[in-house]
Amino acid sequence: MIELKQVTKQYGQATVLKNITLSIEDPGIYCLLGRNGAGKTTLLKSIAGYQNITSGSIQVDGKAITTSTLDTGVSYIENFAKHFNLPVQKLLRIASEVNPNYDYDFAAEMMDRFELEGKKKFHHLSLGMKTMVSTIICLASSKNVILLDEPVLGFDALMRVEFYDMLTESFRKHPRIILVSTHIIEEIAKTIQKLILIDRGSVRFFDTLQAVETKAFCISGLQKDVEAATKDRNVIGQDVVGGLVTRYIFDNPPEETGSLEIRPLSLQEFFIQMVGHKGGSRR
Amino acid sequence: MLASNRLSFLLTAIVTVCATSSGDVVLSNGNYTWLLAVLTPFFFVFYDFAKLMHLGASKKDSYLGCLISYGVLALGISLVNTLIHLVIDPLYPAQTVINLMDVCRWTENGIFTAALQQMFFLLLVMVFLHVLLSMQTHWYGWLTDVVLVAIVCVFTPIAPLRAILAGFFQVLMRNGNAVLHIGVCLALSAALSLAGLAVLKRKTL
Numbered sequence: 001m002i003e004l005k006q007v008t009k010q011y012g013q014a015t016v017l018k019n020i021t022l023s024i025e026d027p028g029i030y031c032l033l034g035r036n037g038a039g040k041t042t043l044l045k046s047i048a049g050y051q052n053i054t055s056g057s058i059q060v061d062g063k064a065i066t067t068s069t070l071d072t073g074v075s076y077i078e079n080f081a082k083h084f085n086l087p088v089q090k091l092l093r094i095a096s097e098v099n100p101n102y103d104y105d106f107a108a109e110m111m112d113r114f115e116l117e118g119k120k121k122f123h124h125l126s127l128g129m130k131t132m133v134s135t136i137i138c139l140a141s142s143k144n145v146i147l148l149d150e151p152v153l154g155f156d157a158l159m160r161v162e163f164y165d166m167l168t169e170s171f172r173k174h175p176r177i178i179l180v181s182t183h184i185i186e187e188i189a190k191t192i193q194k195l196i197l198i199d200r201g202s203v204r205f206f207d208t209l210q211a212v213e214t215k216a217f218c219i220s221g222l223q224k225d226v227e228a229a230t231k232d233r234n235v236i237g238q239d240v241v242g243g244l245v246t247r248y249i250f251d252n253p254p255e256e257t258g259s260l261e262i263r264p265l266s267l268q269e270f271f272i273q274m275v276g277h278k279g280g281s282r283r
Numbered sequence: 284m285l286a287s288n289r290l291s292f293l294l295t296a297i298v299t300v301c302a303t304s305s306g307d308v309v310l311s312n313g314n315y316t317w318l319l320a321v322l323t324p325f326f327f328v329f330y331d332f333a334k335l336m337h338l339g340a341s342k343k344d345s346y347l348g349c350l351i352s353y354g355v356l357a358l359g360i361s362l363v364n365t366l367i368h369l370v371i372d373p374l375y376p377a378q379t380v381i382n383l384m385d386v387c388r389w390t391e392n393g394i395f396t397a398a399l400q401q402m403f404f405l406l407l408v409m410v411f412l413h414v415l416l417s418m419q420t421h422w423y424g425w426l427t428d429v430v431l432v433a434i435v436c437v438f439t440p441i442a443p444l445r446a447i448l449a450g451f452f453q454v455l456m457r458n459g460n461a462v463l464h465i466g467v468c469l470a471l472s473a474a475l476s477l478a479g480l481a482v483l484k485r486k487t488l
Binding site: 050070075081083102134138 | 286287331333334335336337338339340341343344483484485486487488
């Protein structure tokens with residue numbers, strides 16, 4: 001279980017995390033979504049105990065997490081993680097020695113699936129393969145909380161599909177909290193249970209994908225009709241072209257009328273409306 | 284960790300094998316094996332910490348790994364230098380060969396005890412460097428650097444203070460009393476290890 005209470009992180013004058021309160025209780029695959037610089041990496045590093053927060057508290061399985069926590073029970077892997085320049089097989093073996101409950105069989109199976117050459121040294125691997133090795137090590141650690149920071153960077157389309165399968169398989173073998181930060185929302189949608197949307201250091205959304213499917217809509221039509229239909233509803237964005245207005249809502253949809261076009265928002269559209277900024281301000 | 288420290292091993296080996304000195308008084312090549320004790324903490328602190336974290340090691344395990352590695356290295360370096368002192372140094376009969384084990388008066392207690400004294404002294408050096416280097420990313424690391432430089436600069440020109448400084452190094456290095464020397468080295472290594480633990484608790488990735 002991960003519990004964040006009023007977590008704030010400042011770098012000098014810049015506030016990267018703003019008063020975040022969040023509780024992840026159930027095992028599952030969670031997606032952390034946000035724009036570049038939204039605070040995703042800072043949040044993940046703070047949960048892993050690799051970075052101190054300015055105020056608030058973080059607990060993982062009831063244990064307070066700070067940089068002073070010498071054994072956090074959290075496995076975190078950052079993108080472009082560096083490793084010893086050793087053969088992949090040896091790296092996996094060392095990882096099994098430093099992790100008490102390491103699932104070596106899973107790691108070996110994944111190595112075969114991704115056709116990783118065990119004898120090849122880490123520095124001789126492609127970027128995608130390096131990331132894959134890091135991810136395998138992290139998932140095989142069998143820790144209760146797994147944090148993957150932008151794991152699909154450098155993966156081709158096929159590898160991404162394989163990666164999502166690997167996530168699902170790993171979770172099936174060891175149900176736990178797996179938190180994955182990514183930009184590519186549509187692809188991971190089938191794999192995840194819940195979505196955490198972070199923007200400018202604040203959590204804007206934390207719910208299931210079903211909530212998005214049943215509550216995120218786009219309503220288009222004449223201005224007066226759209227305004228009347230979306231009155232008292234949670235409007236998350238708006239576009240105006242001439243006399244036509246399109247409003248994006250996260251609420252129960254209004255009743256269909258002939259003058260309105262109502263359609264559900266895709267995840268990508270929902271994300272853009274929730275965090276979309278133009279020229280530094282919200283749309 | 285030791286395997287990843289290949290560059291330090293290589294540099295030390297090259298310097299130890301290739302170093303030459305001329306004249307009636309020459310430096311023992313074994314002295315250069317100490318270079319490994321100086322280089323290793325740089326690699327452990329600046330390169331290996333993040334890599335160990337990425338392999339899933341805890342901070343506690345990585346620190347223990349460093350301390351154990353320093354112990355193993357101290358033993359290895361001491362054995363190699365002792366071997367050079369016993370086997371290679373006597374090959375220069377016409378010259379006076381200076382080995383730090385003699386300079387530090389450790390050989391007065393017999394070669395076995397000298398090797399032990401050297402080992403514990405090198406362990407102290409590595410732990411000290413590890414802690415000092417770990418602090419360099421924080422303000423108190425810089426402050427420690429300034430304090431150390433200030434101590435040397437202030438204590439050296441003033442005779443009574445110089446005597447204190449000299450006395451400290453006599454106990455720490457040029458000490459013929461093996462029990463006292465090993466005891467001081469161990470005590471300081473333990474104290475510095477605890478200080479290192481405090482620094483580790485603030486270390487970020």
